[in-house]
Amino acid sequence: MADTILVTGGAGYIGSHTVLELLEAGYKLVALDNYSHSYPKSLEVVKELTNQAFPVYEGDVRDKDLLQQIFSQHPVTGVIHFAGFKAVAESTQQPLAYYDNNLVGLLCLLEVMEEQGCKNLIFSSSATVYGQPTHLPLGEDAPLSVTNPYGRTKLIGENILRDLYAQDPTWNLVLLRYFNPIGAHPSGRLGEDPQGVPNNLVPYMTQVASGLRDHIRVFGNDYDTPDGTGVRDYIHVVDLSRGHVAAMKKWAPGSGLSIYNLGTGQGYSVLEMIQALSRAVGRDLPYKIYPRRPGDIASCYADPRKAQTELGWSAQLDLEAMCRHAWSWQQQHPQGFQD
Numbered sequence: 001m002a003d004t005i006l007v008t009g010g011a012g013y014i015g016s017h018t019v020l021e022l023l024e025a026g027y028k029l030v031a032l033d034n035y036s037h038s039y040p041k042s043l044e045v046v047k048e049l050t051n052q053a054f055p056v057y058e059g060d061v062r063d064k065d066l067l068q069q070i071f072s073q074h075p076v077t078g079v080i081h082f083a084g085f086k087a088v089a090e091s092t093q094q095p096l097a098y099y100d101n102n103l104v105g106l107l108c109l110l111e112v113m114e115e116q117g118c119k120n121l122i123f124s125s126s127a128t129v130y131g132q133p134t135h136l137p138l139g140e141d142a143p144l145s146v147t148n149p150y151g152r153t154k155l156i157g158e159n160i161l162r163d164l165y166a167q168d169p170t171w172n173l174v175l176l177r178y179f180n181p182i183g184a185h186p187s188g189r190l191g192e193d194p195q196g197v198p199n200n201l202v203p204y205m206t207q208v209a210s211g212l213r214d215h216i217r218v219f220g221n222d223y224d225t226p227d228g229t230g231v232r233d234y235i236h237v238v239d240l241s242r243g244h245v246a247a248m249k250k251w252a253p254g255s256g257l258s259i260y261n262l263g264t265g266q267g268y269s270v271l272e273m274i275q276a277l278s279r280a281v282g283r284d285l286p287y288k289i290y291p292r293r294p295g296d297i298a299s300c301y302a303d304p305r306k307a308q309t310e311l312g313w314s315a316q317l318d319l320e321a322m323c324r325h326a327w328s329w330q331q332q333h334p335q336g337f338q339d
Ligand code: NAD
Pocket: 008, 009, 010, 011, 012, 013, 014, 015, 032, 033, 034, 035, 036, 037, 038, 039, 059, 060, 061, 062, 081, 082, 083, 084, 085, 086, 101, 105, 124, 125, 126, 127, 178, 179, 180, 181
């Protein structure tokens, strides 16, 4: 039997795009999701787009019996771990739920992997672990600091993996720090499906473009940036997903623990993002300036060279493609996967 990859949180935004890229690259996989923040539909669409079948388990990554069952039914040799909660503001309201889901989830997974002798893992970390940058662009060796419970779960998760590796260097652990994933599959059939009012800029903007919301709220225009609005490193979700396929190279025996930024290296301001999406939509999108959002930083963008040198991966899709695909998804699915 060919090796199989377990993808936790496989029905989510990044998970579903990564499942698609894994299938297109010829891998066998099994997906696990409890659908707390996604719908079964996303993986049905992946099956249609790739014309390939794969097993999907509905359940919780904290359910060790279920994990053991998956390992007993499939020859899992590596795990890509996306399952978790990711909303910063919500994490300050529900810190215990975030620690429980993100950290107990990771621990249960690692315990079962160890028991089963499967020691290859890719972990979804975030540029949020860099906190307030001391210099830009951010290299992987930049100082780490976090300011909210969500960020802390990612930093603690990274530290759990560092401690595990120190105790047993036969693990191959890849920590991927994502910058700002946006966009959708070029077909417009797979994309981000935020629940309620979107926290992130791009889903909010596409909802304004489709008439679901009145105007874009620009959080602050007095930052120390060229136009005063926040600058971020937006990366196409398809590029980000391909970064996971490239990172599996680091599951080769003896690879150890590796950390990579997944970003483009290019920062864009909020006003530049509004202009870019306006071009994709074909008309100017309305916006108003609001006060700064608490906890936001002025600028954040990656030094992506390590991933390029060691994984042979770099982002290929530009801002125009990110906006065009995000808009195509929004047009086809104004209510997300429920449409
Ligand atoms: P998402 O919410 O779309 O996907 C997460 C998936 O995990 C969902 O399908 C959800 O139902 C599932 N899930 C949550 N808890 C689970 C559990 N206990 N058991 C099983 N399934 C569970 O989020 P995403 O944007 O695809 O993010 C994936 C990962 O990447 C997360 O760990 C997130 O913290 C991390 N990340 C995301 C971003 C981003 O901007 N999207 C940035 C940095 C890091």
